[in-house]
Amino acid sequence: MLQIPLWNRILIILVLLAGISFAMPNMFYEQVERHNDAAAEIEATGVTSDAAAEALAGWPEFLPSTLVNLGLDLRGGAHLLAEVQVADVYEARMDALWPEVRDALRDLRDTVGTIRRSDAPPGELNIRVSQPEGLPEAVAAVRALAEPVVSLTGVGASTLDVSAQGDTLIVRLSEAERQATDDRTMQQSVEIVRRRVDEAGTREPTIQRQGADRILIQVPGIGSAQELKDLIGTTARLTFHPVVGRAGSADERPEARQIILPSVDEDGVFYILEQTPVVTGDDLVDSQPSFDQQSGQPVVTFRFNPHGARLFGEYTAANVGAPFAIVLDNEVISAPTIRQAITGGSGQISGNFTVESSTELAVLLRAGALPAEMTFLEERTIGPELGADSIAAGRIAAVVAFVAVLAFMILSYGLFGVFASVALILNVGLIFGVLSLIGATLTLPGIAGIVLTIGMAVDANVLVFERIREEMKNAKGPARAIELGYERALSAIIDANLTTFIIAVILFALGSGPVRGFSVTLGIGILTSVFTAIYVTRLFIVTWFDRARPKKIEV
Structure with missing residues (x-):
């Protein structure tokens, strides 16, 4: 007999109601969006303004407020393709390694004589010794500083490649460590860019690694590509250097391992600094905008982790009365004199800050410094008008x-076509409900996936209805024909949709950007289409059949 258990009917109805309820907020998009923004603002600040309260009251709290996020091509925004200069990290690694190498070679002074760092290509550390006959022992001592490469492809390899040539010890990163460093640099760059964009409060940005050294950045709702570049293009690298002296211009030639940097606050003043910093912003754990208690001017406070606090405390304790420079992105923010040991691991950066600039600097420092410089290869701004046109075209x-x-279903299958059409409308509602529930981003290719799903959604119903027609021709009764139609069409429905779903999964796994947007809506559409065809349409037909009890059916 053609029957659906009561618990099964209730479950189907509950799924439909849940899907429609999660999809419904998208019909009042701007209203719900204002409500969500107000709720996020109140949660972040703890203050409820009149505008926030009004926006919060614009949507009932007991209703779902999840929305399908609109992608860059629908909302407008900025698109950047950046290239990370991963080779810059090699030079920084060598600079950080020099103190350890120097200490290791000092223990061999009787063997190698005096040691001195000499100029070398970027990413190389060259040390000249006065007694070349001691180089084999020096090579062994420096190799002892190496560690195993932390990567799946570099198992068993060492981080350093140490060799000797003439009277010079040459240290560079091994090839396996370079590959591992490149991978870590890209991961860190992607994460820091994501943090900076998230700090700005943007919605659903797309930040993905592309290839070996490129990052794709798409941020909906932002005004221009330049605004996005200003947000993420600054390395915000904070370092603390010993001050050697002052220079009249940037053209003066400093001694080896020294640099000349301009002062931000003092026009025409340049500082000569030791190139290797005492401590860097990598050891920062927090940074906040604040006000100086004496002058009332905006400042930026910072706090080091235990490692940075120890280095900072040891240096300031040993150099009381000496100046040191706070350097941000190759500019001296300030160069105060150390009046006492700073052992608390915290301090403040003062300068000609405004409230906005101090807040921006604190955000950049808190998000972390980009490990390497980024070059923007492609930039594009998509206006909201173009996004509105895309939405309109997709809607049409x-x-x-x-x-x-x-029209095709109703003309071809009559009343059964009406049932399939209602199920199709519910299917689209379920798609938007699932997209809202998982917080997916809808793009123009995603709309194409939904339109394709609309065309494919009735395939399962066509298989079932045609099978019912065949059973009716075999002199089966209406109830038996409907039951056999669903049973014998089920395997074909599963096979056809499973193969398409596998393709959607492959597109999602291997694709990026628009391809992923298409695969998400296509995959969700396949699942909801199978559900509505096997369960929802059947529920309509069985409910109608129980009430009408027809002797003959026309499919």
Whole structure:
């Protein structure tokens, strides 16, 4: 007999109601969006302004407030393709390694004589010794500083490649460590860019690694590509250097391992600094905008982790009365004199800050310094008007597809076609409900996936209805024909949709950007289409059949 258990019917109805309830906020997009923004603002600040309270009251709290996020091509925004200069990290690694190498070679002074660091290509550390006959022992001592490469491809390899040439010891990163460093640099760059964009409060940005050294950055709702570059393009690298002296211009030639940097606050003043910093912003754990208690001027406070606090405390304790420079992105922010040991691991950066600039600097420092410089290869700004046109075009395509499919089903299958058409409408609602629930981003290719799903959604119903027709021709009764139609069409429905779903999964795993947007909506559409065809349409037909009890059915 053609039956659906009561618990099964209740479960189907509950799934439909849940999907529609999660999809419904998208019909009042701007209203719900203002409500969500106000809720986020109140949660972040703890203060409820009149505007926030009004926006919060614009949508009932007991209703779902999840929305489908609109992608860059629908909302407008900025697109950047950046290239990370991963080779810059090699030079920084060598600078950081020099103190350890120097200490290791000092223990061999009787063997190698005096040691001196000499100029070397970027990413190399060259040390000249006065007694070349001691180089084999020096090579062994420096190799002892190496560690195993931390990567799957570099198992068993060492981080350093140490060799000797003439009277010079040459240290460089091994090839395996370079590959591992490149990978870590890219991961760190992607994460820091994501943090900086998130700090700015943007919605659903797309930040993905592309290839070996490139990052794709797409941020909906931002004004221009330049605004996005200003947000993420600054390395915000904070370092603390010993001050050697002052220079009249940047053209003076400093001694080896010294640099000349300009002062931000003092026009025409340049500082000569030791190139190797005492401590860097990598050891920062927090940074906040604040006000100086004496002058009332905006400042930026910072706090080091235990490692940075120890280095900072040891240096300031040993150099009381000496100046040191706070350097941000190769500019001296300030060069105060150390009046006492700073052992607390915290301090403040003062300068000609405004409230906005101090807040921006604190955000950049808190997000972390980019490990290497980024070069922008491609930039594009998409205006909101273009996004609105894309939405309108997608809406027209969906409506045309809807009307065509509904007309075909009703003309071909009569009342059963009406049931399939209602199920199709519910299917689209379920798609948007799932997209809202998982916080997916809808792009123009995603709309194409939904339109394609509309066309494919009735395939399962066509298989079932055609099978019912065949059973009716074999002189089966209406109830038996419907039951056999669903049973014998099920395997074909599963096979056809499973193969398409596998393709959607492959597109999601291997694709990026627009391809992923298409695969997400296509995959979700396949799942909801199978559900509505096997369960929802069948529920309609069985409910109608129980009430009408027809002796004959026309499919």
